[in-house]
Amino acid sequence: MLQEESDLALIIAQIVQKLKGSNLYAQLERQAWASLQRPEIKLESLKEDIKEFFKISGWEKKLQNAVYSELSVFPLPSHPAAPPEHLKEPLVYMRKAQGSWEKRILKSLNSMCTELSIPLARKRPVGEQKELLNKWNEMGTDEPDLSLFRPVYAPKDFLEVLINLRNPNYENGDSHSFRTHLGLIQVPLKVKDIPELKEFFVELGLTAGQLGVDDSTQVPPELFENEHVRIGQKVLSEQDSAAAQQYIRQGSPTALRAELWALILNISSQPEDILYYEQLKTNVIQHDLLVDSLIYKDVKLTASNDDYYFVFEDYLYQVLLCFSRDTSVLGHFAYSSASPPKSYIRGKLGLEEYAVFYPPNGVIPFHGFSMYVAPLCFLYHEPSKLYQIFREMYVRFFFRLHSISSHPSGIVSLCLLFETLLQTYLPQLFYHLREIGAQPLRISFKWMVRAFSGYLATDQLLLLWDRILGYNSLEILAVLAAAVFAFRAVNLMEVTSLAAAEAVLADLSTLKVMPLLQIFLFATVT
């Protein structure tokens, strides 16, 4: 009991610490001062009256949302004496692996830099700045020569690293048991099995209404949809983050989705935020980074050619270029296993005073990175809001998909979860695919790394991401991947090569995610 209390006290202290530096604190203070003018505030009962005032005026709700947001993002402290690295990643071997992966990426970036003799960063001449400012809304037509640039890495390179992960403390003897060598991931992490998943995803059960299932044309709207929409509107008018998160587990109506996501992510477009975005834009205009070319290349290779997202190409540049200059993103490295790469001013290698983070936000984009932003363009057409939402989605979820960690939502756990589900519930299929040299993870890895963006139809993808937000977890990606394999099992049993298996699973654009998930979780005889 005492332990819990002291844990709670620690958490509260941490959250208060964090919020004290935020804009909300300043606003609350201002509001409190202003409220002294009000007649109902009396000196004798000052504290209670102000609290009451906050409750009525909705400021308490805002504070509640902020606290909830912090709770969702920040991991609970394990032990007061735990060093900060443990907050990032408790397992040493994972930390080491992430460290060496980062070294490799940076090496690759530096060598490209030297090869092409392009500086990592340079200040733009005034003429170029003006030109870029004019072209800000149509950077897609700019088309610099990108032929020499290569993406720093692609998901499959990352997969190879994950396959080679080993826990040095885990020795299961010389006999390589059947199970351990069945899948690609060889680290012993705890993942949920189907009964646990059923409990975790209880709102997706067959007895609860779902958007994505119960809003289809054959179902009369009175049965579920109308009521659900009504509740959604109520949640929005109450502006309650936690309620929104609970609500969205059953899917979000299209018209309410943009606001619901903003509420859950605790994003409100304040003038300061717009100003901040403009500041980032100025940074982009003034300095040119090597990373920019990587971003251009990535957008041109992926989103520009995508049937759903090509329309929003210009937005992607506006978001990603600013993103790479945003130093506030560095904050997420406190709870991510990754660390931002450091770069040194020319000639001062190794001297810490001359070290800067490169890129400024510490995130080096890889092939397909822009696909994290693309689906959001369907919801937000105002660049600064789009930017904020993306940034928050990144520091809450997406960063876990390309860093090595033991977190249950980290990509390693997702891969292991996927493989375990497949092995346990579709052993025949798994064995068959393995025999023909088509390890299932090799096919599904790219889906999970991109959170299925670019593989599913957009409306289905948004329904999936609703659930990611609702459950504050990426595990659903692994479950969906397994469900897709289960769905196409019959065809997959017939194939005889990796290429053929890839072909069977090449086109996911016709899939409906919610029925698939429901069948896999709740309707399959285990």
Next chain:
Amino acid sequence: MLSLTDKHLLSIYSVPEGTTNQGRESKQPLPQIVEVQSADTQPAAVGQAPPGSVPAWGRVSSEGTCFLVRSPRALTTPASTWTHSELPSCTSLKLCFSFRMSVQTIRNVFSVETGYRLSDDQIVNHFPNHYELTRKDLMVKNIKRYRKELEKEGSPLAEKDESGKYLYLDFVPITYMLPADYNLFVEEFRKSPSSTWIMKPCGKAQGKGIFLINKLSQIKKWSRDSKTSSFMTQSTKEAYVISLYINNPLLIGGRKFDLRLYVLVSTYRPLRCYMYKLGFCRFCTVKYTPSTSELDNMFVHLTNVAIQKHGEDYNHIHGGKWAVNNLRLYLESTRGREVTGKLFDEIHWVIVQSLKAVAPVMNNDKHCFECYGYDIIIDDKLKPWLIEVNASPSLTSSTANDRILKYNLINDTLNIAVPNGEIPDCKWNKSPPKEVLGNYEILYDEELAQGDGADRELRSRPGQSLGPRGGRSRDSGRTVLTTWK
């Protein structure tokens, strides 16, 4: 049901009556689909070839119209040189399908002198006087006439607002015929001299000959009493229409786009039409700007793929085409469900009204059906405008997805027009069962609308008829803006 793939060619069996030149001298029954034949294997008969018939081939022109050809030689030679000739053996062909009629030849079929008499088991894919709808000047004329008629009847549809604009029937931008209405146009132009107008030749397609003007001097040629008119006779001066340019189109990603929707009409009286669910938006490759300095830049203003594909930034993978479902999702997410539903309802309304406008003058031959390509532009107030209707919408494909879409379009069209893949009987009631609709949805069925009337409980969700969920059949007109008759 016929399913077309790239490897099949449709063999059209026709019954020759000797070697008459273009069939002028004899009343020659027209060919119909009876067989699907793979280019490299033996024919797999689907229907019965009429006795004494010989195979022939169809060819798709670059405009997407299909001609029947009688020899492989004709696949690559101009139409004017074709004659009926002996048929050598089959050569392989990429794609073709069965329609005998192109917009050019349909005239021959139904003209009084050449007078083909279509027999009961022959149907063709154009209405004889489709140009009433598909020529830009006639379409506007018919709509204007329709509106006046409704006004005279005192119909609530023809209601006007305070400024004299039709409340429900204002879906075509102000248009004048040139040179006929030149003076009327000048009057209108002078009312708002900073407006931009768009000049379109009446009979052309693919954006050919279109240009924008914002000064009267740019169209001096068409002035009736211009000096130049004495140099050319009226007949050689090509007929143009001039419409108020919609300079505030809805922009997505900063680019202008228009909607291409396919509508199949199986009969005009009673009106029965179907809307293809998989329409698409055609985007310009260049950012939109209403600036007058860019009026000449066709890449900014004209969305025709024929034009855009020559642009620098044209992408061959998606071709600038965006599915209508994406548009719907985007608008619902960013603008809300009600206004999106209202927009799509209005689009359906516009299409049905345009068909109703020409229905009285259309030659409702029972042998005919037609698939139109509707071009619609949405302005930034989410109001749809009917730009034009195409009788021969392009059936060639610019991208892989496009190919699939167009094949399915043809397949579904044929399934509705020629049910069961059997030899058709034009006397049938033209009411196909629901299962064959494929990706089509009933847009308007006059018989059903009149039959059920007020008793019908309209269960369809507002504005949901053609959403990403698809498949909702709008049986009769819904009470959208006013009662549908």
